Amino acid sequence: MNKANIVKEKHEADNFFSQNLENNKKKSKIATVEVSEDEGYSSHEPKEKEAVWFIDKEPPKDNVREIFVRPPKDDDYGEGVITSAS
Amino acid sequence: MKEVKLKKKLFGAFIEIILYDFSKKEADTILKKTYKEALRLEKIFNIYDTSSELSILNKSKKKKVSPELLFVLKKALTLCKLTNGKYDVSQGEEFLARKKGLKISQKKCSYKDIKITKDVVTINNSEAKIDLGSIAKGYITDKIKEFLIKQGAKSGIINSRGDIALFGNSTTNVKIRHPRNPKKVIGSINLRNTSVATSGDYTQYNKSFENSHIINQNKFISVTVIAKTLIEADLYATVFMICSDSLRKEILKNKKGLKFLGIKSDLTIIKV
Incomplete structure (x- = not known):
């Protein structure tokens, strides 16, 4: 095989690979499925149910822990160590 | 679910931490490291400590x-x-x-x-x-939560003297006291993996509720906010106690993930 033939074959091989790469890109574009994101939950994850307020009524008895939220009290803090004012 | 309850002195009194993933011994070890960090943070923001x-x-x-x-x-x-x-x-x-x-x-x-x-x-x-008292406690509690998670805690509750940070999948029913009758509960909500704070005029005041510690108080006497982080819940609970209705509505419209329950002086309730 002379030098000219070797160069020609190399070009053909390069074209073949670049053509394949192009085809693969096209294929992969078709195959790609966009996964939509909604506030941090991807579409395949179950979305958290929004919490609801129970006003003047008891919540369902789910056997869950109960806790009180409240503003800070004066007696939360010892002498000279007040850190909150909310 | 098995739980370990621990108390640590912070913010001048005791905060309560409940962990679900550890034995008492493991929880004690983890909390020791976390507490050191909490004290370091407390030292930054304490306005009554002249060396803070x-x-x-x-x-x-x-x-x-x-x-x-x-x-x-x-x-x-x-x-x-x-x-x-x-x-x-x-x-x-x-x-x-x-x-x-x-x-x-x-x-x-x-x-x-x-x-x-x-x-x-x-x-x-x-x-x-x-x-920065209105938000420092929330910030420090968020950091405690982060620290506990880094140590391997998957689920728990931090009760920072009334401000609550919940993490993991365990559900907790968070109750709000009636602001004029502390024996009554005015409402509650089931929460997990979130934070909740209340601001109100009924725990710190001089002789009458009108002379509460809150400067520029508007018509709300109690405001509870649920947010992803406790610093935000703390901050917005204070802000909603003092800002106009229109600003509150604008913030709640634009700030995704915030939930709100406000009680006015005539005891009407507004919730989002």
Whole structure:
């Protein structure tokens, strides 16, 4: 095989690979499925149910822990160590 | 679910931490490391400790500050601007006086006197005293939560003297007291993996509710906010106690993930 033939074959091989790469890109574009994101939950994850307020009524008895939220009290803090004012 | 309950002195009293993933011995070890970090953070923001970073800044009026102080101060100043000064962290002196039942002449200073250049904070008014108490507890609690998670905790509750941070998948029913009848519950909500804070006039006041510790209080007597982080829940609970209806609605519309329950003085309830 002379030098000219070797160069020609190399070009053909390069074209073949670049053509394949192009085809693969096209294929992969078709195959790609966009996964939509909604506030941090991807579409395949179950979305958290929004919490609801129970006003003047008891919540369902789910056997869950109960806790009180409240503003800070004066007696939360010892002498000279007040850190909150909310 | 098996749980371990621990109490640690912080913010001048005891906070309660409940962990679900560990034996008592493991939980104690994890909490020891976490508590050290919590004390370090408390030392930054304590305005009654003359050697705290915040006290040194208030005294020197110009100081290169820690990333923690910078973060919390920037967050607070954003809300000062948004509320046009109704929420104002420069009024530390007035806040302290109100807590003691003292009346002082109105301070001629505002949040606009606080300037930040990179990590240097300058207070351009001798009457201004920065108080970050409205959000420091929330911030420190968030950091405790982060620290516990880093140590391998998957689920738990941090009750920082009424401010609650929940993490993991265990559900908790969070109850809100009636602001005029502490024996009654006015409402509750089932939550998990979130934070909740309440601001109100009914736990700190001088003789009457009208003289509460809250400066510029509007018509709400209790405001509860649920947010992803406790610093946000803390901050917005305070802001909604003092800002206008229109601003509150705007914030709630634009700030995704916030839930709100406000109780007015006639005991009507507004919730989102």
